[in-house]
Amino acid sequence: MIENSPDYARSMNPSILGIDASFIYQKGLLKLGAPIKLIDDDFKLVSAHEFGHSVLMYVGGISLSWGHKGSTNALLQNVKSSTPGYPEKGKIDLMKYYNTNKREPDASQRVNDSIAMEIDIKRLIWSSEISWKI
């Protein structure tokens, strides 16, 4: 989907009741003068995150997926008080939320440093139900 207004529209993947995931391209940010690279990178990052929800939901259900691996309250989706801000440096967990009141990231940090953590890659492999023949 394409959002043509400058207001940021949230992508989502509730993975429940057959509701389709929606990945939103924030084209409207161009009207504010946002660089096209920022919009493209944001779309890639958010899409990867939303795809990850399917994996988390499959292996851990609502608490793991909607709860963003313990960083948010599952139902309210708000960041927990114990959730840290974005780190000064180092890797960022693609599937967790961070508290931007504690530390905001610059534009490139989220894109450059976000990764699917090893545990989530293992979850993806496990959920594919590959049969290993040894």
Next chain:
Amino acid sequence: MENLRLYYKYSLIILIPLLLNACTNTYWGLIENNTNNVINVKLTFINEYGTRFLELKPVKSKESGAWYYEQSSFIITKIDKNLSMVEATNNKGCTISFNRTAIDKNVENHRQKIVIKTQDFIDACGE
């Protein structure tokens, strides 16, 4: 009937967080460099967690630097409520700063974008 009950139950589970989630918005704060030189930008944020600084990567002429933030949609201002100071330095070492009042004035016409112009440096340091 049982299926209908389950449908309503799960619909509520979905709708409540979606509605509440709508109360938190995501934003990209932008610093547009409308000068003819590269500028370095330092942002200062103040809130209940303390004071923090964020140095953006050098912003080329006619390009924009950005940072990411979230805040409640109940907050009217689109620009980061925690942003208290913007400092920009050009290649001649001239530094200009915008306090919160100046930030609010700067973004009046363009929401969450702060535009830095050549005239700002001339006003601060002369030609």
